[in-house]
Amino acid sequence: MVAGEAAAQFNIHDAKTNLSRIIERVEHGEEIVISRAGNPVAKVIPLRRTTRTGRGSLRGALDLTGDWDSDEVNDEVARDFGLSG
Numbered sequence: 001m002v003a004g005e006a007a008a009q010f011n012i013h014d015a016k017t018n019l020s021r022i023i024e025r026v027e028h029g030e031e032i033v034i035s036r037a038g039n040p041v042a043k044v045i046p047l048r049r050t051t052r053t054g055r056g057s058l059r060g061a062l063d064l065t066g067d068w069d070s071d072e073v074n075d076e077v078a079r080d081f082g083l084s085g
Helices: 012-017 019-027 071-080
Strands: 008-011 032-036 039-044
Touching: 008 012, 012 019, 012 032, 019 032, 019 039
Parallel strands: 008 032
Antiparallel strands: 032 039
16 A cells, blocks of 8 residues: 555445455555445454564574583573472
8 A cells, every 4th residue: 555545445245245355455465444334443454474484583683602502501591490409
């Protein structure tokens, strides 16, 4: 959708009839308004993925020290979680 452009609008009956088409348009970035008796009551908008998408997606975002998997660090973490004495 272009900035300043009005969202497409469907009445409830047309939205039910055209749900697949509406979803397809939303998947391409469009926003759709659903109205009842001419009054907007809902907006269908694209979801933005915010979760990691797979292995290695944090590559470059983490800085691990050389001792990150040492016995000392592992013992400290175990103590922090009450798993050792």
